[in-house]
Amino acid sequence: VPPVQAFGAGYANGAAHINPDIEVIKTYHPGGFDIAFSDPEWGGTTARQAMDSGADVVFGAGGKTGNGALIEVAGEAGAFCIGVDTDQWDTVPEAHPCLVTSAMKLITPGVADLIVGFAEGNEATGNSYGSVGLASHHDLDSSVSQEIQDMIAALDAALMDGSQSTGYSFGDE
Numbered sequence: 001v002p003p004v005q006a007f008g009a010g011y012a013n014g015a016a017h018i019n020p021d022i023e024v025i026k027t028y029h030p031g032g033f034d035i036a037f038s039d040p041e042w043g044g045t046t047a048r049q050a051m052d053s054g055a056d057v058v059f060g061a062g063g064k065t066g067n068g069a070l071i072e073v074a075g076e077a078g079a080f081c082i083g084v085d086t087d088q089w090d091t092v093p094e095a096h097p098c099l100v101t102s103a104m105k106l107i108t109p110g111v112a113d114l115i116v117g118f119a120e121g122n123e124a125t126g127n128s129y130g131s132v133g134l135a136s137h138h139d140l141d142s143s144v145s146q147e148i149q150d151m152i153a154a155l156d157a158a159l160m161d162g163s164q165s166t167g168y169s170f171g172d173e
Contacts, residue, residue, distance in 0.1 A: 004061045009168040011059045025050045040068025047072040070095035087135035102135040
C-alpha cells in the first residue's frame, strides 16, 4: 500500500540520515486493502519477529495492523515504538510504555486550505494536501535529549523550506 510504504521509507531514510550504518527491518503486510489494515495479530507477530531480530524501535503503520505491532512492543522492556496517522497516545493507550512519538498526517490544515482555495475559485486536484508532523513524546520526553529534539526541529525546518529532501518519491518501493 503506497502510503504505508511512504511512511516506512521516510522512517528508513531518516534513520539512515542519522546513522548511515543502521539496519532497518521493513515488513509490509502481504494482503490487499481488505486485510492489510485490519490484522492486529499479524502486526503483533511481525513486531515480535523484528524485536527478536534485534530491532530497538518498531514503527507500526497500517491501521489496526500497526496497532497490534505497538501493543506487542509495549510489553517489551526497553523497546520503543512509533505510531502513525494521529497521536496514538490518544488512540492506543496500551502503547504508552513504548510510544516515543507518532508520525501524524496533519489533515485538518490541508482540508482548510482546500476549502479556502475552492472559495477563492481555485480548483485543486490530486490527493496530497496538508503536511505531516511528530506528536509529543509524552511520558518518554526525558528519553529524548534536547540535542535530539533540536536536530529534529532543524530537519523539520529544512524539509519545510526544501533544503532537505526525504529521498522518496511515490512508486520508489
